Amino acid sequence: MLGEAVDARLWGKDKGLPRSYPVVCHLLDTAATAGALWDRTLTSSARERLAAAMGMSVERCRRLVCLWAGLHDVGKIIPPFQALVPQRYASLRGDASYAHLPGAERRAFRHDVATQWALAEIFESWGYPTSKPLRRSVHHQVAQLLGGHHGRVHRALRAGELSAPEAHACELGGSGWQGQRVAHAEALRRLTGCSADDMPSGLLPAPAAVVLLGLVVVADWLVSQEEVIIARLPAEGWRAGDEALREHWALAVVGAAPLVAEAGLGVAGFPERSFGGQFPFAPNPLQESVAGELPALLDGPGLLLVTAPTGEGKTEAALHAASLMARAAGASGVFFALPTMATADAMYRRVADFAKQNVEGDRSLALLHSMAWLSEAYAVPVGGHGGDGSEVTVGDSQAQIAAGQWLRGAKRGLLAPLAAGTIDQALTGVLPVRYNVLRLLGLSNKVLVVDEAHAYDPWMHSLLVRLLEWLGACGAPVVLLSATLSGRTASSLVDAYRRGCGYREPSEVVPVYPGWVYVSGRTGEVSPPRVVEGGRPRRVEVRSVPVLWGPTSDGVLGREAAVAAELRLLVERGGCALVCCTTVAQAQQTFRMLAEVFPSLAGAEDGLMLLHSRFPGARRAEITRACERAFGKPGVEGRRRPGVSVLVATQVVEQSLDLDFDVVISDLAPLAQLLQRVGRCMRHDRSGLGPEDGGRPGWVGDRPRLTVLEPVVEGVRAKAPRVWGSVYDQALLTRTSELLRRRADCGIAVPGDVQELVDAVYAEDFGDGLGDAAQRDRLAQEDAERWGAVLAEEQLARMTLVNPPMGMFDLAELSRDGELIDEALLTTRLGADSERAVCVYEQPGGCVTLDGEGDVPVPGWGGSRRLSLEEVRAVVQQAVPLPGGWLRERGADQQVPESWEQRAALRDLSVLRMRRPDGDAVWSCKVGDRSISVGHVGVERF
DSSP: OGGGGSOTTSEEEOTTSSSOEEHHHHHHHHHHHHHHHHHHHSOHHHHHHHHHHHTSOHHHHHHHHHHHHHHTTGGGSSHHHHTTSHHHHHHHHTOGGGOOOTTGGGSOOOHHHHHHHHHHHHHHHTTOOOOSSGGGOHHHHHHHHHHTTTSOOOOOOOHHHHHSHHHHOGGGOOHHHHHHHHHHHHHHHHHTTOOTTOSOSSOOOHHHHHHHHHHHHHHHHHHTSHHHHHHHOOOTTOOOOHHHHHHHHHHHHHHHHHHHHHTTOOOEEOOOOOHHHHSSSOOOHHHHHHHHHSGGGOSSSEEEEEEOOTTSOHHHHHHHHHHHHHHHHTOOEEEEEESSHHHHHHHHHHHHHHHHHHOEEOOOEEEESTTGGGOTTSOOOTTOBOTTSOBOOOOHHHHTTBOOTGGGSTTOGGGSSEEEEETHHHHGGGSOOTTHHHHHHHHHTEEEEESSTTOOOHHHHHHHHHHHHHHHHHTOOEEEEESSOOHHHHHHHHHHHHHHTTOOSOOOOOOOSSEEEEEETTTOOBOOOEEOOOSSOEEEEEEEEEEEESSOBTTBOBHHHHHHHHHHHHHHHOEEEEEEOSSHHHHHHHHHHHHHHOHHHHHSTTTEEEEOSOSOHHHHHHHHHHHHHHHSOTTSTTOOOOSEEEEEEOGGGTTSOOOOBSEEEEEOOOHHHHHHHHTTBSOSOOTTOOGGGTOOOGGGTTSOEEEEEEEEETTEETOOOGGGTTSSOHHHHHHHHHHHHHTTTTOEEETTTHHHHHHHHTOTTGGGGOOOHHHHHHHHHHHHHHHHHHHHHHHHHHHHSOOOSTTOOOGGGGGTTTOOOOTHHHHHHHHTSEEEEEEEEEOTTSOEESSTTSOSBOTTTTOOOOOOHHHHHHHHTTEEEEEHHHHTTOOGGGSOOGGGGGOHHHHTOEEEEEBOOTTOOSEEEEETTEEEEEETTEEEEO
């Protein structure tokens, strides 16, 4: 019988097991689990799309997916792999059936590569369509797909290689080895119920191939868990006869569905509910428009672009729209992507609250960013384990939603039905990194919501464009949210999605503010823009104040004097102000100046506050909570607005915090950032509240006011000072300055003027409106430098990105022929040359602590034991991001202790050993020839 031809001595798994696991058992386990993944994690719409792409019925497609998944490891039936367990290989070495060229078993040859070689032969013998060149042949493409199950798709084989495989790859072994690979494949084909006619009719479109490969990888990972294998281990001496294989197949099928369910994988359901049925408040005009008009436009997948000011309820509009779009497209979940870890943590809580009330079915919710496992918001379910393997527990209410242990493993989070995280988690799917297909699988049938869609540089924007092409091709719905989005940027994003859907002609998207536009993925049609009335239309008073950088002169104040002058009335009469600085050093200097000029302010509780990124993490979180109490939305328990207060901050206040001030003072910045900052001025309605209840002082009136400090450098207005570095593009500063001058008398109507201004700042003919020839020439030079930088970023994207899905048939393009890039490239660019350090404090007597007071010993200091999760958390909470240049010359005493090397979250930190000589009030250390100190204003370098 056919089953008796399968040799059970050939092993597939061994590590951590009491005895080796036959490869045929692992293949059957994977095949059965792929079927359960098909049933439980793909919606009917997704299954129908895959079946249509393969030219067959859904039932036949399922059988073929099971077969292919099982075949992924036939490449383990080669001498080099089997020789990895010498005692198992010993029984084969003396068997003439397993003859091979001398030394083949000692050569390095990856078993996933062997799978590609072996299956190309097998599929050709099974009658899969063939053609030339091989990279466009069905039999080779499917073999290449399955050879990519370790996260890297290998180069296309050559016709000459396949005509004589052992001559080109002696590691494959002789005819006996090939016979066993065929026997295993035939056994799988028979047990999965596939017939000779079950094969794709043509090349697989790239989106379908990505989903199929992703399913194979997930199935392989699920059944490779030690506890799963041990429960299914055959008895010693087990023979793979026909009946024995049937029994194991039946066991694998029965266990597959529970295995998938226990992992937290599945489909989230979005019951049909009105906006009022989802949220405990009435919709505002934007939300009402989306809820009332979007359903009539939904005919399947599509893209929704929402543009509105901060504080207009875009998040709730997006969650409601995602529910509508998921039902229309048959999507299986939602991923909410944000620009920072802080915003992701906050959104995780909001999505969790939404899911508890409005999502049915499988509701596992993952938090996705590099520090998610340390987040207090993302507790581990009861009996689960943290990122370091330590057991922790949480309450039952959190366990109902929070993703379980399996989904918290590396590269798995996007497979959860629901997720919130940083945008890089999604963008990595279009970079040639290992297992990028898992990112694309996780997004291929979800609603992707991208918040702050305008907030990315040209390189990141290029990645988002490519991702939208892939999602359009996959039929995944998308929601883009933005407070300031130019028409050009909007068109590039919309057209990328349309290209993925098969519509290559460009569209003209005119974003409306506030409002929304919808693009049908089925027809490519762009809906007429829906303009909505802003929730709180306002006219912002904008004043541009020139401030001198360098020697003072008559009539022009220095920056610090100008800030003090702007705040004097507020300090005397009451109110809350935000002073937004360009750099951390500038914020620290401004804070010190204000403390000196206004000692009463500095002496009052919450009178003078400082917030920036260069505080140790725990201290920054403490300051952030204090800011939310002082300046947050009125009426929330525990919120207490000071009578007079000034917050000095950097750009960290633009996105992640819901803060409200009476007056905003800001350094000059590009228009989009200024509009974000002015959104923190009179953000909430405080009418009817007295000053003691959090109301505004009468002198500020009812019109928001923004004072912009325009630097004057060497006689040139709006020229960025050298100490700002490359934070902002000079051309955008010049353009913004000119637009603000034009608005000096009339102010800026929000939202009425916003879209016009955002488009105007990027207008190609902007220079034509400048009356001075020298100004035009200077702007032309600045524009040229800006476009040069943009082109360089776009060229980097072209050099690194995965190709678009349209016309991709050689799947090695997913991995750029196997030449993967480091996944850290994306996070490095997001971090902008940032490293993390931890300050430790050398106390009198030699004790080293995590705090200056000397109360908290440094975990693992001077030892080599493995740190617990809580100890790792305690260290990381004291980490502070610093410019890489500050730490470049660090010495041996600034390396992490031995015990920290065992933890991925700690091993790349730098340790700053702070000392405080007798009589010195400042903790400091030397790095190279510079001093770094830490104190009440954060970390500084001198």
